Amino acid sequence: MRNQPIGVMDSGVGGLTVVSEIWRQLPREEILFYGDSARCPYGDRPAAEIAEFTFRALDFLVEQRVKMLVIACNTATAVCLDWARERYDIPVLGVIAPGARAAIAATTNQRVGIIGTHATISSNSYPRALHLTHRGIATVPVACPRFVSIVEQGLTASAEVLPVVADSLREFSDANIDTLILGCTHYPLLASAIGQVMGPSVTLINSAEETARDISFVLADQQMTRTHMTEPNHVFLTSGDAGAFADIGARWLGRAIAVSRHDVWECGECFDAAGG
Amino acid sequence: MRNQPIGVMDSGVGGLTVVSEIWRQLPREEILFYGDSARCPYGDRPAAEIAEFTFRALDFLVEQRVKMLVIACNTATAVCLDWARERYDIPVLGVIAPGARAAIAATTNQRVGIIGTHATISSNSYPRALHLTHRGIATVPVACPRFVSIVEQGLTASAEVLPVVADSLREFSDANIDTLILGCTHYPLLASAIGQVMGPSVTLINSAEETARDISFVLADQQMTRTHMTEPNHVFLTSGDAGAFADIGARWLGRAIAVSRHDVWECGECFDAAGG
Incomplete structure (x- = not known):
């Protein structure tokens, strides 16, 4: 079991920010990634639909015998994490609690901004996670x-996106926050523009780094670290366009990745990860 | 159970670096601290003796109904963590794995230095923890x-300790490390002098911050965060001199703490945390 891959799912390419951190902090681990780009973005959908899409993807990863599930999507974490922990008998990690913990460690004025999709923000998951640990944090x-679509289109250069980013963040202009949680795994791809708008006095929290630390903790704690001496063989699947996914992935991860198209709604039985 | 204190033990005052980080990251949690200053330092003792002292202290904390044990001492973690996890049915965390994870996240040239007591270094615990996650790290x-005695004596000003620190670290002069694990909870009290000797290109890893994050993860994951609305009532016990412990504690923690003398070897039955 410990030599099985870690299953990572996202609504699209955003979860690759978590993959990047897993590669950096846990280079021996193998990843089976499923990005549901065909249904991206999840963030404006009703909760029941988000749950339907998320569990279909997670069920698929479990069928492929992953040793752990990582919901590398804030929207899906907000809606599904607690249910997923009940549903599966392997560890399930989300991205919200790690980001909240990192924000608490980073802030000095106890004023924390959170940006995310409509679904994530209206779920109130981040304020709840923050206050569970530290009641004194103002959020x-x-x-x-608009950010997810921009990233999925591959538009991440600051010059292209700066006007949209500045407009979206104008509510923070007199909020006096010193820490901003990028509460969507797509947003680190816009970190440069977000940082320009917010200025150097605001620390940006990328949940991906913290999530990888939590994965590392759970693997060590439960004696589930991979022991095989062979190089890990990562598998990337997307329900959307494989070429576009591979392009964004290569740019973000800094190395080429082989991406196959696979949609869990079209063909639940025909994928074989060993041959995929 | 979730409103019981976190039990933290150390061979002396070093574990207060972990307390400081728990206060910062988990301000709602209550702490019962036991510092075994009467037997400090542990680091030059044989493993059997370290285990005897450590388990007597941990047994005492468990008798006081703590909800979690934190072995805030690298020497005791190296010798006792695995046994302690088998012995107790509450979560037990050490300080070695968190420091190793932080070092992996920090290094860019994959060359990591480790300083610790004789017992910690000869246990090989850090290289093992590092290589479990990342085989490519050179250690x-x-x-x-000499560092623990210096700290227990309250000598932490750079001018006083710089010659001893520089002499102890001379082996690193051509080691080309970019990251140094302070593999003893006493050492962050010497961080200023260690930083001066190592220079700005070497990142110092303080396990305390990482350990507090792991505590935060476990509490949230196991639904063990404190829910009482009252201010936490921390209890500090030392088997050594309470006044000296309180002086160092106040200096390091930035606020006065009430310290009582209590030695688990003298009087196993007579301490009552509620009245202590």
């Missing part, structure tokens, strides 16, 4: 629904 | 047995 949540 | 371990 300023702002939905930025 | 340079150096024992610095």
